[in-house]
Amino acid sequence: HQLDDQIGPEGGFDLIYASGVVQLLAHPELALGRLATLLADDGVLVLWLYGRGREPIMRTARAIDLLHSDPDDFPQRIDLVRQLLPALINSPVTASPWHYGAETPDNEVVDRYLHPHDRTHTVAELFRLLHASRLEFIRWLEPREWGVEYLLHAGLAAEQLLLLDEWRRYEVLDLLFDHPQLALVLGHRGVERNTLPSSDEGLLNATSAWNPQA
Numbered sequence: 001h002q003l004d005d006q007i008g009p010e011g012g013f014d015l016i017y018a019s020g021v022v023q024l025l026a027h028p029e030l031a032l033g034r035l036a037t038l039l040a041d042d043g044v045l046v047l048w049l050y051g052r053g054r055e056p057i058m059r060t061a062r063a064i065d066l067l068h069s070d071p072d073d074f075p076q077r078i079d080l081v082r083q084l085l086p087a088l089i090n091s092p093v094t095a096s097p098w099h100y101g102a103e104t105p106d107n108e109v110v111d112r113y114l115h116p117h118d119r120t121h122t123v124a125e126l127f128r129l130l131h132a133s134r135l136e137f138i139r140w141l142e143p144r145e146w147g148v149e150y151l152l153h154a155g156l157a158a159e160q161l162l163l164l165d166e167w168r169r170y171e172v173l174d175l176l177f178d179h180p181q182l183a184l185v186l187g188h189r190g191v192e193r194n195t196l197p198s199s200d201e202g203l204l205n206a207t208s209a210w211n212p213q214a
Helices: 028-037 052-067 074-087 106-114 123-133 156-163 166-176 200-205
Strands: 013-019 039-050 135-140 181-188
Touching: 013 028, 028 039, 028 123, 052 074, 052 106, 074 106, 123 135, 123 166, 123 181, 156 166
Parallel strands: 013 039
Antiparallel strands: 039 181, 135 181
16 A cells, blocks of 8 residues: 555556565555555456465464464574474474475575464355455456366255355365365456457467566
């Protein structure tokens, strides 16, 4: 919400890609609302948040907080992570895909386990966040990760899931499957959008503009 009002082209960005950033902020709802003001009327925002499947990382982070409560003592906290994780015997917090190795650099240790505002989101929390931002859900970035036909065998259970409204169905799937991330495409409500290029040729011919402040 502190981004420069003059940032970006006139009329806003056609595409904003916010990957692994919003959930690290103290007030993600304000950040998302600010990004919405920078989006063109028919633009799209690709949002990537940590999901329920990242809970082993969050459990480790909470354990580190209990073991060493000074959030500013990064050298000691980094050393504690490096001592603790290899010492664990058959712990789920070090199971795949969250394997920790001695070669893990300090910046990744901090990003995984020591960020003060890092958090996960459930689908229900995501829905409330979107409602507050006045942005509209368009689709998941990877629809197969949330498709009933890809996650359940055909039968009564799959049929009952398909009878639910969209967000209730996603809530059920969020409880049944571990999604490390929630990656979705958003836009302003009630707006007809231009179709972004999806073919290799279309993407190669597209023009991109990078703005570090965004």
